[in-house]
Amino acid sequence: MKKFSYFLLAVLSSWSFAAEAPFEADAANVRKLLGEMVAANTTNPPGNEARVVKLIAKRLKDEGIPYEITEFAPGRENLTARIKATNPTTKPVMLLAHIDVVGTQDQAWSTDPFKMVEKDGYLYGRGTSDDLGMAAINLEVFIQLKKSGVALRRDLILAMTGDEETGGAGIQYILSKHPEQMDPELVINEGGGPELGDDGSVKLVNLQAAEKMYQDYQLTTKGPTGHSSVPLADNSIYRLARALDRLGKTERPAKLIPVTRGYFEKRAALEKPVMAGAFSALARSKNVLPKAALREIEKDPGLKSLLRTTCVATMLKGGTKENALPPEASAVVNCRILPGETIEETQSWLAKVIHDSNVEVKPVGEMGASEASNPKGELPTAVEKIAGQMWPGAPVIPAMFGGATDSRYLRAKGIASYGIGPLAMLKADGRRAHGIDERIPVASIRPGIEFMHRLVSELVVAK
Numbered sequence: 346m347k348k349f350s351y352f353l354l355a356v357l358s359s360w361s362f363a364a365e366a367p368f369e370a371d372a373a374n375v376r377k378l379l380g381e382m383v384a385a386n387t388t389n390p391p392g393n394e395a396r397v398v399k400l401i402a403k404r405l406k407d408e409g410i411p412y413e414i415t416e417f418a419p420g421r422e423n424l425t426a427r428i429k430a431t432n433p434t435t436k437p438v439m440l441l442a443h444i445d446v447v448g449t450q451d452q453a454w455s456t457d458p459f460k461m462v463e464k465d466g467y468l469y470g471r472g473t474s475d476d477l478g479m480a481a482i483n484l485e486v487f488i489q490l491k492k493s494g495v496a497l498r499r500d501l502i503l504a505m506t507g508d509e510e511t512g513g514a515g516i517q518y519i520l521s522k523h524p525e526q527m528d529p530e531l532v533i534n535e536g537g538g539p540e541l542g543d544d545g546s547v548k549l550v551n552l553q554a555a556e557k558m559y560q561d562y563q564l565t566t567k568g569p570t571g572h573s574s575v576p577l578a579d580n581s582i583y584r585l586a587r588a589l590d591r592l593g594k595t596e597r598p599a600k601l602i603p604v605t606r607g608y609f610e611k612r613a614a615l616e617k618p619v620m621a622g623a624f625s626a627l628a629r630s631k632n633v634l635p636k637a638a639l640r641e642i643e644k645d646p647g648l649k650s651l652l653r654t655t656c657v658a659t660m661l662k663g664g665t666k667e668n669a670l671p672p673e674a675s676a677v678v679n680c681r682i683l684p685g686e687t688i689e690e691t692q693s694w695l696a697k698v699i700h701d702s703n704v705e706v707k708p709v710g711e712m713g714a715s716e717a718s719n720p721k722g723e724l725p726t727a728v729e730k731i732a733g734q735m736w737p738g739a740p741v742i743p744a745m746f747g748g749a750t751d752s753r754y755l756r757a758k759g760i761a762s763y764g765i766g767p768l769a770m771l772k773a774d775g776r777r778a779h780g781i782d783e784r785i786p787v788a789s790i791r792p793g794i795e796f797m798h799r800l801v802s803e804l805v806v807a808k
Contacts, residue, residue: 368798371489372791375481376468378404380461382444382477383470387507389445391420394507394515397444397477398422401484401505408488413526417507417518424505425519425526428490430497430805436530437500438804440487440797441516441762442480443509443535443751446472447779454781467774467784474768474785475778476535480505482767482790483533486797496807502529509751513713516751520758529760531724531804534752536764537744539736539796541771541786547736549615552728553764555604555717555745556753557654557681560688561709562695564588565675573668582663585674588699589658592678595698599634599643599652601627602684607720607743608651609642614740651745654691656680677709681747684717712749715756724763727803735796765800767793 378400385396398414401424405412412426427437449458449471456462461470472478487503504527507515519527536553566588568581601609610628613621623641627634643649656678663674680691688708696706719725720743729741744764752762769789777783 367489368791368795371485371794375478375485375790375794376787378484379468379473379477379481380470382481383461383472384459386459387445387472388448389508389510392418392445392507393420394444394505395420395422397480398424398505401444401480404484404488408492410488410491412503413523415519415523415526417515421507421515423507423515423519424503426487426503427526428487428497428501430499430807433497433499435499437502437528438801439502439504439527439529439532440483440801441504441506441532441534441751441755442483443476443506443515444480445507445510445515446475446477447510452781456782458783463787466787468787469782469784471783473783474770474775475783476509476766478768478785478790478793479535479766482794482797485794486801489798490801490805495802497805498807499530499805501801501805502527506751513749513751513754516754520754527755529755532752532755532760532762533724533797533800534750534755534762534764535766536746536748536750536752538764538766539732539739539769540775541769547739547769549612549739550728550732550736550741551744551764552720552725552741553744553746553750553752554720554725555602555684556715556749556764557683557745557747558686558688558714558753559712559749560680560682560691562656562678562680562692563675563705563707563709564678564695564699565673565705565707566703567673568671570672571670573670577670581671581674584701584703585661585663585676588701588704589676591700592656592658592695592698597653597655597694599639600683601630601634601652602717602745604684604717604720604743604745605651608745611740611742650681650747654680654682654686656691656695682714684715684745688714713753713757715753717745718752718756718761718763722761724761724804727800728763728765731796731799731803734799735792767797769793 381400382397387394415423456469458471537551539547539550542548566581566584568579569577609624613624623638626638658676659679660677664671682691732741755762768785
């Protein structure tokens, strides 16, 4: 891994781009701020996002840029700022990032997770990839565009939100209490970005245009109580076990939505012949998905999950004592629901599969749902253009993610939101988010700033 890290550093450092802004100085600013953000420790819960808001506010104040802070709970804050166009011709673009991070309890890190450390060509620290690195780059690009004095054709909004990791209370507060701070037409958020191949070069650029809805359901059964020495037929644990067994043997039918159709179409060019043929056949299909292609694709659990709403048992609870019949048993079933499907529809499907009126199926909480953003349009076109300039030959691939981001609340209001993080990294490094030794390549910072600067300029600068 150390050898690859040095190779990656050499490859990324060798990229040659036009000097449209002082990106080397910007990279130093980003790295300094990122270290301070990591050290602020905004683990959620409790969040304490005000610590990072203070750092961001100081940068903006030093540059003479006005900003607004909203407190949605004690010690928990969001920040927004805006560069106004003199004569706007269309609605704003918003740069969005969240500033809370997940915890590190029971994780055996090789470094202090709240002290950013450089090692083997990487910066280690909680939040470096999710999502403090993007927050720091967004801020730097925002400041540099303001300082440049270039004429804009639309406003540019900077938004730093809290509580994304547990429910999105920060962005929901702004949207409900201060909607004038968030009135964009297009949003650039986390969830996608350039992906490195094994040779250290960018092999593709993921453009997140949709995400599944997270929804838990509780299954509950009740049964007669009594002494365990006299077993009774209607045992609540057995009833629940039978229900879960039926669920485990059943899955939703495969289907394509525009984003996943585009994903399989673009990915076909990157695959080996057998899988490439399956991807192409699926993308070209009309009303009926080809069975042979599905069989090949669904050998990969990750690809299989892109084609359907998934539901899986994740927690069990039952009984009160070793020698007593259980009065109740329950399970949590976690579903990831495709855009266009509903909580109620999924609940009905679960009840139908379980096929037992004595098993209660009830949704627990609600994380928010939304339709997909259009995988074609102004922002995807801009991403195609800038990515093509910076990483020729690397396709931009529309993607749907299984995790939840703040984009779902914006999409629910009809605002086109896309995940396009600026930092190029290996897929394996991306999986470290929320886990042990989260990290980003040092050499990805400078090109990441340039990518975001070019992309934002393409969308907001007057032509």
